[in-house]
Amino acid sequence: MSTPVSLPASIPLSQRLAARGIDGLTLLVVPAALFILGLFVYPFLYGLWLSFQPKVGGTFANYAKFFADPFLYGTIATTLWLALPVTLLNIVLAVPIALRVRHLRRQRLLTTILVIPITLGTVLVAEGLLNYLGPQGWFSRSLIALGLISKPLALLHNYWGVFISLLLTGFPFTFLLTLSYLSGLDPALEQAAATLGAGSWQRFRHIILPLLLAGLAITFCLSFVQAFSVFPSAVLLGAPAGPTRVISIAAYQAAFEDYDYSMASAIAMIMAVVQLAIVAALLFARGLIYRGATSGGKG
Amino acid sequence: MIRDTTLGAKLWITAVWAVIGFFILNLLAMIAAVVVSSFATRWLGTWFPLGWTTRWYTSAWEEFQLGDVLTVTFQVVFLVVFLSGLIGVPAAYAMARREFPGKRLVMLLFLLPLLVPPITFGIPLATVLYRAGLAGSMTGVVLANLVPTVPFVVLVMIPFVEQIDQRIEAAARVFGASTFQLFRYVLVPLLLPGILAALLLVLVRTIAMFELTFLTAGPTSQTLVVALYYAVFASGVRSVQSIDAMAVVYMITTLVWLLIALRFVNPTQIVARAKSEHAH
Amino acid sequence: MTIHAANFTELKLERLSREFGNLNALRDVNLTIRQGEFIALLGPSGCGKSTTLNILAGLLPATGGGIWLDDKRIDRLRPEERGFGMVFQNYALFPHMSVEDNVGFGLLMRGMSKAERKKRVDEAITMVRLTGHGHKLPGQLSGGQQQRVAIARAIVVEPPLVLMDEPLSNLDAKLRLEMRAEIRRIHNMLGATTIYVTHDQEEALSLADRIVVLKDGVVRQVGTPDELFAHPAYLDVAEFMGFRNRLGGTVTAREGDRVTVALAAGGQMQGRPRGDINVGDTVIVTVRADDMKHAPDGEGFPAKVASSEFRGREFCAFGSAADGSDLAFQSHSPLVAGDQVQVGADPARVLVFPDRMQ
Structure with missing residues (x-):
């Protein structure tokens, strides 16, 4: 769009606005924008303000309380200790699998199966795992039948129950995102590397990985943020009073058990800041790597 | 290869x-x-x-009042689908067709609710809705669910709008169509596949949306997924089989729509919504 | 000058085949290439020329036959073990590496020391005349410059064989001519053996020592450019070589290397027979537009003019023969639509093929 530097004042306002791209059609964006401003931005700002209006104490009392009480500040470490390993594992699994699957002609069946846990959501996966991973469930029963273990594994109401549920819902998400980035890579680049003498590991190391890294950073961010906000499975499959007392449980309890909305907002803000910090760190690192075109020339 | x-x-x-x-x-x-x-x-x-x-199904139906829950679920879901289409599609059109000052900021506005997890913005949102007296009601649940779905529709629809040749619209204008007529006779028919895909995805996501509904629903505005959560949470009170029967009902409600949706969209679309916008 | 082509005597393709499901993309291709030759694989799209190239590069496994480099069978080797250089259609430059790193990639894979690599890369960059661009990313280069990087990257590893897959198809007409000369210059300088895939017969004729014409996965004819230009063996090859006028007829006389054909459009023409042709056979007579003349000295046939264009020295006229066949021919004087004229050609320039459709 070329924006005229100055227009004579005699031209009607509507025309001057139209020249800057604002006309009747542009206004169609207003309802959606207002809606998000009102129900997303405003609540967030309100929550931020509210977090500085504690029930008792000074402006920063909520935050001081949070960081003084290990039962509260410990939730950050607990959540990170779940979210970071799960996200890393998801990515480590997703990349080699996506590298294989992208050549598959009948990808759709696989991607459809993988989209099921995402669609069912965390509550149902938690419900299903309660049965499946239980001491009498098929999982332990099969391992015993195979002679791999002698007594059922303790996979419920602890760290591992939540871990597995995050893997089950998080892996498909990570995988499908990685796959879509990978399919944007020009296959001729790999072929070129092969004709120049690069074996499959060298092709991955020198060509695929550097070109995929920018996309993987985004994938990591999105997957991490999801895992960090784990809630129903931490309650249903974990030990919500102990090892899987994640930050969202603390926020929920503050709001709906103590009815301290101010404290709940403070915890929600802390949650957002931690997520933002990890994402910002990653995106900063991403700024240092190549993130231009992933095809090899003028198509 | x-x-x-x-x-x-x-x-x-x-x-x-x-x-x-x-x-x-x-x-x-x-x-x-x-x-x-x-x-x-x-x-x-x-x-x-x-x-x-099959008796667990009848007992679950009665114990959990599944009839009422399903009615509420579908009321909520269809209201969310309808409203997010109504607000989202025109916004997507404007975003795709017009360059205006602050467009990048508006784009960020639409990206944030998709990137920030619902539990994070759900708590302040629920607080505001409680203060406004809307929480616990159907209105509150619908409003909360619209927060991620409106931007979702916008982001999914933008590439669909961009695919349509602008000259077709110019031709409609030349032959005298008003903005409404342009939408009614030209754009909506051309965009129908995209709208259908976007709204089906909204439908599937809303049925499965736990956090926002959970934080804003009252006893009479629970959707199926929230009812399922409470049933599992309080397990021991009810028999396991009857909770499982409810879970099967939930799975069927979700997967039927997923199967319908997959006729119109690629599975990766369900995941890769905000990807391209975020790449630069 | 340290970059040379690796030595070998001949590269042999024996009964090379490739099936895609039920489709025979390539059938029993036999070809022997000597060191230093510039070979063009020429044919319309889908003829199997790119399939051949990809099989040679190891990017596509053959489903039958074999490839020998002297006594060594190479068709089972993985692409990275073959050591060939390849120039891709869209160049396939690594977008995240500088020009230097792109060119040096093959040397890095061969484990060459940094100092030696630097020396060779500089030399290759000089050879393709890109001095001063070494630190740029491919995205900052023009199409022609990207092409030069792709060539440098392929030759710097001193491959026994350089494979080029329609390397000029993404360039505009002017640049295409320039790069054509450049490719030939580099080929001569290195003495490399080059296999060049193209659908443009002009490109093939001007570049290659020998041309292999492919159609439907089968080699139709192999020959030097002038052989193919003057003596195409088959009607389809002739057509591909610019024999644009086609007229049906029946042979009325044969004397040694000269047959006389009574045309279906009336009149008669004389020409050289291709293949087994006897009196009474139905045949197709083909002539290049440049060789078909208005008002010839000898025999000819009547034609009706539809339009004519000035082409600098002469006029090029379009029209039709009495049986409706389209014609393109040369004229010294301007012609007007509707003119009835006599056209014909020098018998030495006329080819007569048996009509296989009959």
Whole structure:
């Protein structure tokens, strides 16, 4: 769009606005924008303000309380200790699998199966795992039948129950995102590397990985943020009073058990800041790597 | 694809497929366990139940008032689908067709609700809705659910709008169509596949949206997924089989729509919504 | 000058085949290439020329036959073990590496020391005349410059064979001519053996020592440019070589290397027979537009003019023969639509093929 530097004042306002791209059609964006401003931005700002209006104490009392009480500040470490390993594992699994699957002609069946846990959501996966991973469930029963273990594994109401549920819902998400980035890579680049003498590991190391890294950073961010906000499975499959007392449980309890909305907002803000910090760190690192075109020339 | 025939490569490929197979096997077994349990008379300490019955479905229907819950679920879901289409599609059109000052900021505005997880913005949002007296009601649940779905529709629809040749619209204008007529006779018919895809995805996501509904719903505005959560949370009160029967009802409600949606969209679309916008 | 082509005597393709499901993309291709030759694989799209190239590069496995480099069978080797250089259609430059790193990639894979690599890369960059651009990313280069990087990257590893897959198809007409000369210059300088895939017969004729014409996965004819230009063996090859006028007829006389054909459009023409042709056979007579003349000295046939264009020295006229066949021919004077004229050609320039459709 070329924006005229100055227009004579005699031209009607509507025309001057139209020249800057604002006309009747542009206004169609207003309802959606207002809606998000009102129900997303405003609540967030309100929550931020509210977090500085504690029930008792000074402006920063909520935050001081949070960081003084290990039962509260410990939730950050607990959540990170779940979210970071799960996200890393998801990515480590997703990349080699996506590298294989992208050549598959009948990808759709696989991607459809993988989209099921995402669609069912965390509550149902938690419900299903309660049965499946239980001491009498098929999982332990099969391992015993195979002679791999002698007594059922303790996979419920602890760290591992939540871990597995995050893997089950998080892996498909990570995988499908990685796959879509990978399919944007020009296959001729790999072929070129092969004709120049690069074996499959060298092709991955020198060509695929550097070109995929920018996309993987985004994938990591999105997957991490999801895992960090784990809630129903931490309650249903974990030990919500102990090892899987994640930050969202603390926020929920503050709001709906103590009815301290101010404290709940403070915890929600802390949650957002931690997520933002990890994402910002990653995106900063991403700024240092190549993130231009992933095809090899003028198509 | 470059063929790799070394032994190491073959082992590696086998390992990769074994991981995929293991994952899918467990996923399907988990779902099967729920289904089997919902039809079991008694299932303790054996591979399969002692006998089969459908009575858990009738008891679950009564115990959990599934009739009411399903009615609420579909009311909420269809309101959300309708409203997010009504607000989202025109916004997507404007975003795709017009360059205006602050457009990048507006784009960020639409991206944030999709990137920030619902539990994070759900708590302040629920607080505001409680203060406004809207929480606990159907209105509150619908409003909360619209927060991620409106931007979702906008982002999914933008590429669909961009695909339409602007000259077609110019032609409609030349022949005298007003903005409304342009939408009614030209754009909506051309965009229908995209609208259908976007709204089906909204539908599937809203049925499964736990956090926002959970934080804003009252006893009379619970959707199926929230009712399921409470049932599992309070398990021990009800029999496991009857909760499993409810879970099966939930799975069917979701997966039917997923299957319909997959006729119109690629599975990766369900995941890769905000990807392209975020890439730069 | 340290970059040379690796030595070998001949590269042999024996009964090379490739099936895609039920489709025979390539059938029993036999070809022997000597060191230093510039070979063009020429044919319309889908003829199997790119399939051949990809099989040679190892990017696509052959489903039958074999490839020998002297006594060494190479068709089972992985692409990275063959050591060929390849120039891709869209160049396939690594977008995240500088020009230097792109060119040096093959040397890095061969484990060459940094100092030696630097020396060779500089030399290759000089050879393709890109001095001063070494630190740029491919995205900052023009199409022609990207092409030069792709060539440098392929030749710097001193491959026994350089494979080029329609390397000029993404360039505009002017640049295409320039790069054509450049490719030939580099080929001569290195003495490399080059296999060049193209659908443009002009490109093939101007570049290659020998041309292999492919159609439907089968080699139709192999020959030097002038052989193919003057003596195409088959009607389809002739057509591909610019024999644009086609007229049906029946042979009325044969004397040694000269047959006389009574045309279906009336009149008669004389020409050289291709293949087994006897009196009474139905045949197709083909002539290049440049060789078909208005008002010839000898025999000819009547034609009706539809339009004519000035082409600098002469006029090029379009029209039709009495049986409706389209014609393109040369004229010294301007012609007007509707003119009835006599056209014909020098018998030495006329080819007569048996009509296989009959």
